[in-house]
Amino acid sequence: MSIQLQEGVNIHVLPTKKYKTIRIVLKFRTPLDKKNITKRALLSSLLETNSKKYNSQTKLRSELANLYGASFGLSVTKKGTMHMLTVGMTVVNEKYLSANENVLQDGIDFLKEILFHPNVTDGKFDEETFNREKENLADYYESIFDDKQAYASLSLQRLYFEDENQKTPSIGTLEDLNDITAASLYEYYQELLAEDCVDIYVLGDVEESEMTEAFRAFPFKARQVPRESIFYTATTHNKLIEEIEQQEVTQAKFNLAYETNVFYQDKNYFAAQIFNGLFGGFPHSKLFMNVREKESLAYYASSTLDTFRGMMTVQTGIDSTKVEQVREIIQLQLIEMQNGNFSDEAIDQTKEMLKNQVLQSEDNPGAVMEKMYTQQLVGSTLTTAEFEQKINEVTKEEIIKIANQVYLKATFFLTGEENK
Amino acid sequence: MEKKHYAQLDETLYTETLDNGLKVTLLPKNDFHKTYSLFTTNYGSIDNSFIPLGKSEKVTVPDGIAHFLEHKMFEKEEGDIFHVFGKYGASANAFTSFTRTSYLFSSTNYVLENVATLLDFVQEPYFTKETVDKEKGIIAQEIQMYDDEPDWRLFFGIVGNMYPHHPIHIDIAGTVESIMEITAEDLYESYHTFYHPSNMNLLVVGKMDPAEMMDWIRQNQAKKEFAPKQEIQRFFPTEKVSDIKAFDSIEMPVNRAKSIVGVKGIEPAPTGREALVLKTTMNLLLTLLFGPTSTNYLQLYDAGIVDDSFSYEFNLDRTFHFVDIGGDAKDPSALSDAVKKILETAPHSPELTSENLTMIKKRMVGKSLQSLNSIEYIANQYSQESYGEASLFDLVPVIESITLSQVKELATQFMVPERMSVFHILPKEAKES
Secondary structure, eight states: OEEEEETTEEEEEEEOSSOSEEEEEEEEEEEOOHHHHHHHHHHHHHHHHOOSSSOSHHHHHHHHHHTTSOEEEEEEEEETTEEEEEEEEEEEOGGGSSSOOOHHHHHHHHHHHHHHSOSEETTEEOHHHHHHHHHHHHHHHHHHTTSHHHHHHHHHHHHHOOSHHHHSOTTOOHHHHHTOOHHHHHHHHHHHHHHSEEEEEEEESOOHHHHHHHHHTSOOOOOOOOOSOSOOOOOOOOSOEEEEEEOSOSSEEEEEEEEOOOOTTSTTHHHHHHHHIIIIISTTSHHIIIIIIITOOEEEEEEEEETTTTEEEEEEEEOGGGHHHHHHHHHHHHHHHHTTOSOHHHHHHHHHHHHHHHHHHTTOHHHHHHHHHHHHHHTOOOOHHHHHHHHHHOOHHHHHHHHHHOEEEEEEEEESOSOO | OEEEEETTTTEEEEEEEOTTSOEEEEEEOTTOSOEEEEEEESOOTTOOEEOOTTOOSOEEOOTTHHHHHHHHTTEETTEEHHHHHHHTTOEEEEEEOSSOEEEEEEESSOHHHHHHHHHHHHTSOOOOHHHHHHHHHHHHHHHHHHHTOHHHHHHHHHHHHHOSSSGGGSOTTOOHHHHHTOOHHHHHHHHHHHOOGGGEEEEEEESOOHHHHHHHHHHHHHTOOOOOOOOOOBOOOOOOGGGOOOEEEEEESOSSEEEEEEEEOOSOOOOHHHHHHHHHHHHHHHHHHHSTTSHHHHHHHHTTSOOTTOEEEEEEETTEEEEEEEEEESSHHHHHHHHHHHHHTGGGOTTOOHHHHHHHHHHHHHHHHHHTTOHHHHHHHHHHOOOTTOOGGGHHHHHHHOOHHHHHHHHHHHOOGGGEEEEEEEESSOOOO
């Protein structure tokens, strides 16, 4: 059930006795804007570190330890045209504890304290905390370079999109970080609290009325709901952009990005899920079977759909000298899909795998909330049973049609070879 | 079939050891859609020296065989086993550690069929020269992927310092050179020695009827024939405290330096419930000294010596146990010096108070209850660790039973300078700041 606390502030309570814990999530959402992305990432680290009442990390973490090791953290993500700051907390259901304690209400009080009484003096965040977290975030940007597959993915995203907001990683950039001050960040935080859309989710053995009352006490005022669609559909360049970068790596990364023009739960969505499963999503897929199993060229070669930006990416880890062979095999697999060279048995298998995946996600509190949130953003109410039915109804022709509307727009090759 | 009910946690565990020696554990969770099953052999990357089943001479096989076997089990004469699982909507996988190899599936339907597939494919080896050679390219890419991962290199750096002779210092997948030597005959020999049901366990967690499931498994196993059970003889080199290399470092093309401190356990590690007690006591000690609620952590963090990547763990397994502590560092020496100093003065640390211990215990009880939400977590813990009669569900009383003097005693006995080692990863080119 969803209840509006204020305009733009909603609570969704999902009572269940399945878990030994209660999971609380607050999602703050705003249209993606490069000038705010880095501020939001920095806020997520600052708010996690300390607050006015818990003015050191030790005090904050001790409070959580005393709440029977409650998990607490903030993170930033983006989806289509939106950026989200997520605050998450998991507390143990009191009935499994020997002691008689009110862990849930104490946890909610803790969240309120953290969000509304941050470590601020004279209109700016505590300078020492601010400087430390700013430095740590700068170090984190540096460390992404050390994770080669993550680096390759971000590079591919930069090539694929023309829009600066879409090119920017969800955690922001170093250049934007340099401009932020303790005062400007606090000012932005006030804006976020006043203007972001807020969705609160509570999942566990709880009473809906109690939770609604508990969160009514959070001083959120009414705010406007952004009207724009969450889908990013702007057409970008039409030529293939290819980039090669040389670094001292043992294994090369060859990543490809395709435009699909398929969006979350639109009429093509279900066929596209099966197309992706057959092409590179599962261990029985064409990429896995041909790049890995037949030719022994890679340990991984897989594809992923981004149905909020109408894109599909392929990731591979390969020997530098084999890149042309790998490129040809990948292209050939797409042609095979376009020509309908896949069996009915493989289609059925993919359908079974997808249905299994969706049912399995219902065993994970985080995934259940994420799905509800996504459906709410796109205004869909598709149940699991309806999803299964839609998947069952997909025909071979529809899958072939998807394969024919997919086209390559960018490739990024990270290689250890110097003479490229 | 034995049944044990844990009232406070509201969980019931069913166990049985079959006639062929296979140990079966069932944990029904009927609120869940999913069933997750792990079929595990007590055989991992360190078991490279042994007497093969039915022979009397010791052999030493090429590094990476256990992991190679794991890959090859999925391929059969009639094709890839992923297709059989896929037909029933199940996702399958496998992993190899230092001491275990596990095969798994998770599914929401056709659970009995999937359990049979799991048992049958692991119990029917099929290797040929051709399929073995083909796998070498795939595994070489897997090894090379890890070569570029600084955290993996850091872990093996510190393990190599502590265990220069014991095979734990070798990458689980072996090396590109060692895997090239592996033959189908090697794989069969290792397979027959270590994949005997008496060296294996099967675990099913999730939606099921336990009586029906156990009966299904019994019938599946009764149809198959195995060689008589035989004690497996494995050989490990002996190591002295003086073999520990106090320091080493490598350069990598990374932006961020890394630093890690290891402390090696010297005495033979306990087994059964005692192992659970040791593991829990060590985790309490490390959390008191380095956890996010410690003054030590705050000081290191505020001084810019550690950041969010800082972590600590205690590894206790067949034939080895050690502590490792570290993460990304601006100044790797500052990090390892600070950590060593905290360890060396641990028995008298002001962090070790009964007040702090009470808080950390509360935290640990809560964390362990949270982890019981995850079917995968429960299953992985069960198949990886053996605490005899004690189990994951006994953890809460074990945590509650540990005293401050036990924690201090462990600090005195374990945190000795001669057993410590340091490893650094340094950026290849000094960058201008």
